[in-house]
Amino acid sequence: MKTLFALLFICSLSSLQAQGLTEEYQASCECWVVTNHYDDGQVSAVHHENTNRQKHGSLKQYSSDGKLLKEEDWNNGKLDGISSSYHSDGSVYLKASFENGKKVGKWTFLDPDGSPSQEILYSGNNADGTYAHYYAGVRYIEQVITGGKLVDTHILNQEIYDIVQEEAAATKK
Numbered sequence: 001m002k003t004l005f006a007l008l009f010i011c012s013l014s015s016l017q018a019q020g021l022t023e024e025y026q027a028s029c030e031c032w033v034v035t036n037h038y039d040d041g042q043v044s045a046v047h048h049e050n051t052n053r054q055k056h057g058s059l060k061q062y063s064s065d066g067k068l069l070k071e072e073d074w075n076n077g078k079l080d081g082i083s084s085s086y087h088s089d090g091s092v093y094l095k096a097s098f099e100n101g102k103k104v105g106k107w108t109f110l111d112p113d114g115s116p117s118q119e120i121l122y123s124g125n126n127a128d129g130t131y132a133h134y135y136a137g138v139r140y141i142e143q144v145i146t147g148g149k150l151v152d153t154h155i156l157n158q159e160i161y162d163i164v165q166e167e168a169a170a171t172k173k
Contacts, residue, residue: 031056047060056077059072067090078098080100082097093109094109102125103122106120107119116139128145129145130144140155141155141157
């Protein structure tokens with residue numbers, strides 16, 4: 001009992017400084033709310049932990065100027081559900097799905113204007129899935145990864161594929 005009071009006292013003191021890491025137990029959800037701060041006191045991240053101190057519930061990360069960068073859902077220490085990441089202007093950068101810590105379903109990467117730059121359809125086995133690449137919003141190539149290895153490539157737009165290859169070669173010089 002003394003340990004619990006000491007822990008609650010320390011947590012309440014750390015909450016007052018609004019800098020670094022603060023932790024607060026909330027009886028209403030039987031969970032810990034963990035908040036990280038930048039040096040100026042601005043919140044950098046907030047997440048919930050269950051009584052076993054595993055991430056459980058929502059996690060949000062913020063830029064130093066307070067803009068939302070990422071939202072994730074956790075279940076007993078594993079990513080589970082939708083994860084969203086954002087460009088600095090607030091537009092969606094990535095929509096991703098997890099089940100029990102594994103990448104699943106369709107992941108969509110978007111440019112700030114909302115056009116896709118890449119889509120991945122994960123099979124649930126590590127990085128295995130179908131990867132589709134876009135250039136200026138146009139799908140130009142699909143690649144299939146199985147067992148961690150590239151097993152198939154389909155060029156859907158040869159003209160754009162050639163442009164991308166030329167640009168890649170130019171940046172290597």
